[in-house]
Amino acid sequence: xxxxxxxxxxxxxxxxxxxxxxxxxxxxxxxxxxxxxxxxxxxxxxxxxxxxxxxxxxxxxxxxxxxxxxxxxxxxxxxxxxxxxxxxxxxxxxxxxxxxxxxxxxxxxxxxxxxxxxxxxxxxxxxxxxxxxxxxxxxxxxxxxxxxxxxxxxxxxxxxxxxxxxxxxxxxxxxxxxxxxxxxxxxxxxxxxxxxxxxxxxxxxxxxxxxxxxxxxxxxxxxxxxxxxxxxxxxxxxxxxxxxxxxxxxx
Numbered sequence: 001x002x003x004x005x006x007x008x009x010x011x012x013x014x015x016x017x018x019x020x021x022x023x024x025x026x027x028x029x030x031x032x033x034x035x036x037x038x039x040x041x042x043x044x045x046x047x048x049x050x051x052x053x054x055x056x057x058x059x060x061x062x063x064x065x066x067x068x069x070x071x072x073x074x075x076x077x078x079x080x081x082x083x084x085x086x087x088x089x090x091x092x093x094x095x096x097x098x099x100x101x102x103x104x105x106x107x108x109x110x111x112x113x114x115x116x117x118x119x120x121x122x123x124x125x126x127x128x129x130x131x132x133x134x135x136x137x138x139x140x141x142x143x144x145x146x147x148x149x150x151x152x153x154x155x156x157x158x159x160x161x162x163x164x165x166x167x168x169x170x171x172x173x174x175x176x177x178x179x180x181x182x183x184x185x186x187x188x189x190x191x192x193x194x195x196x197x198x199x200x201x202x203x204x205x206x207x208x209x210x211x212x213x214x215x216x217x218x219x220x221x222x223x224x225x226x227x228x229x230x231x232x233x234x235x236x237x238x239x240x241x242x243x244x245x246x247x248x249x250x251x
Contacts, residue, residue, distance in 0.1 A: 010065040010073055014207055016220035020239065021057030023154070023224045025171040025198060031056045033165070052171070054154075057222050059164040061085055061205055078207055080135055080162035086206045087164045090129035091141050091153045091199040091224065097123035101189040114192050117147075125151045125195065132158045146195040147176040153199045154224060164205075168224030169197025199224045 022034060028051035032042040036058065045053050065074040078085065097120045099110040114123055127144035141153040154168040173196040175183035183193040205217040 010067060013064045013066060013218060014215045015062050015064050015218040016059050016203055016205055017062055019220050021059055021166065021220065021222045023057040023166050023168045023222060024055035024227050025168045025224060026052040026054035026227060027171050028053045031167055033058050052227055054167050056165040056167045059203055059220060061207055061217055078162065083207045083209045084134055085162050086131060086133040087156065087158060088129050088131045088204045089156050089166055090201040092201050093125040093153060093199045096195055113190055122147045125153060127153060130156055132156060134158065135160045135162060149176045151195055151197055153197055166222045168199060172197045198226060
């Protein structure tokens with residue numbers, strides 16, 4: 001939400017940054033915060049038991065001033081002492097209900113994964129949104145199901161600094177068959193009856209100041225991805241390159 005000024009004056013907006021945050025699954029209950037400006041990588045990526053640390057995505061709310069062309073003039077983080085932040089995150093895994101990968105090209109209709117499942121909702125792991133108000137709170141995405149089997153997708157935490165941490169699942173994958181039989185892996189992506197615990201979804205916030213004024217914040221998105229086992233090696237394409245390419249192709 002923005003506060004509009006007179007002609008030529010700055011417009012005040014409240015925004016979540018980063019606009020797209022990336023978390024990563026891991027087998028450990030411990031975690032580290034993902035890369036940030038001026039941040040340093042963790043000393044190691046495994047805990048004392050050798051389990052892989054999860055990578056948390058951290059989000060903050062900024063009070064921003066922008067000109068009439070939406071160029072950023074000034075920004076400062078909203079401090080916990082001046083306002084209460086209510087965070088809402090909705091993580092979902094729809095992979096098993098999606099199209100086959102790579103997608104079909106040309107006039108051929110896209111083929112769905114798990115084509116024999118009539119009830120497509122059974123393939124969507126959706127625990128529903130979780131909301132935190134104030135610091136030092138925790139909420140878990142532990143009620144989503146795949147064909148009746150519970151598949152936790154992680155949790156959210158609010159820190160004493162007012163920031164939000166989104167943590168993904170524990171790198172779990174498996175299969176569920178009604179007859180209890182095996183479900184072989186015949187493809188790198190398109191295998192019926194299989195699930196995993198990656199996810200993505202919107203990140204929203206509401207800021208309530210001590211004077212009683214309330215602002216809905218420009219939302220963000222979080223992607224919970226697999227581990228990056230070579231974090232110091234850059235990809236040939238950045239996430240920005242991919243997002244810009246999609247935006248250009250869709251006009």
